[in-house]
Amino acid sequence: MTDQTSTVHATGRCMCGSVRYSISGPMRDVVACHCTECRRFTGSVWHASATRRGDLHVRDNGQLKWFQSSLHARRGFCGNCGSSLFFDNERNDYMVMTAGTLDAPTGVRHRTHIFLAEKGDYYELADDLPKHERAGHRLTIPEA
Ligand SMILES: [Zn+2]
Ligand SMILES: [Zn+2]
Numbered sequence: 001m002t003d004q005t006s007t008v009h010a011t012g013r014c015m016c017g018s019v020r021y022s023i024s025g026p027m028r029d030v031v032a033c034h035c036t037e038c039r040r041f042t043g044s045v046w047h048a049s050a051t052r053r054g055d056l057h058v059r060d061n062g063q064l065k066w067f068q069s070s071l072h073a074r075r076g077f078c079g080n081c082g083s084s085l086f087f088d089n090e091r092n093d094y095m096v097m098t099a100g101t102l103d104a105p106t107g108v109r110h111r112t113h114i115f116l117a118e119k120g121d122y123y124e125l126a127d128d129l130p131k132h133e134r135a136g137h138r139l140t141i142p143e144a
Helices: 036-042
Strands: 010-013 019-023 027-033 046-052 056-060 064-068 073-078 084-089 094-098 110-114
Touching: 036 046
Parallel strands: 027 110
Antiparallel strands: 010 019, 019 056, 027 046, 046 094, 064 073, 073 084, 084 094
């Protein structure tokens, strides 16, 4: 649902601009997921933010495509340029967005790494952020 009076906190789009979105509520800080699926979906480590379902407003030219990536989750991408855009688990009350598709300033920060058990062997991590072998991050979407 689009609420025209909502404040836009952030905007984003795919590479070609066919899929555009805006966010009218608080956003979660960024989690870097190193799992095999996220690396295949995005091309490498997936830096992801999130927002409550009702705060994400998507406009597309019929190019937003969905791939059922597991029993309860699907991933959204642009059918024209291939940008990885969304992760949607039907059991969650939030939607996950690829941080790389957000326009600057994003207003979010990278805070943690997850699924290092499946990390690629072609890079190393040099930061001091928390690192989890599997899920286990405790980042939440702030209250409005
Ligand atoms: Zn596109
Ligand atoms: Zn992942």
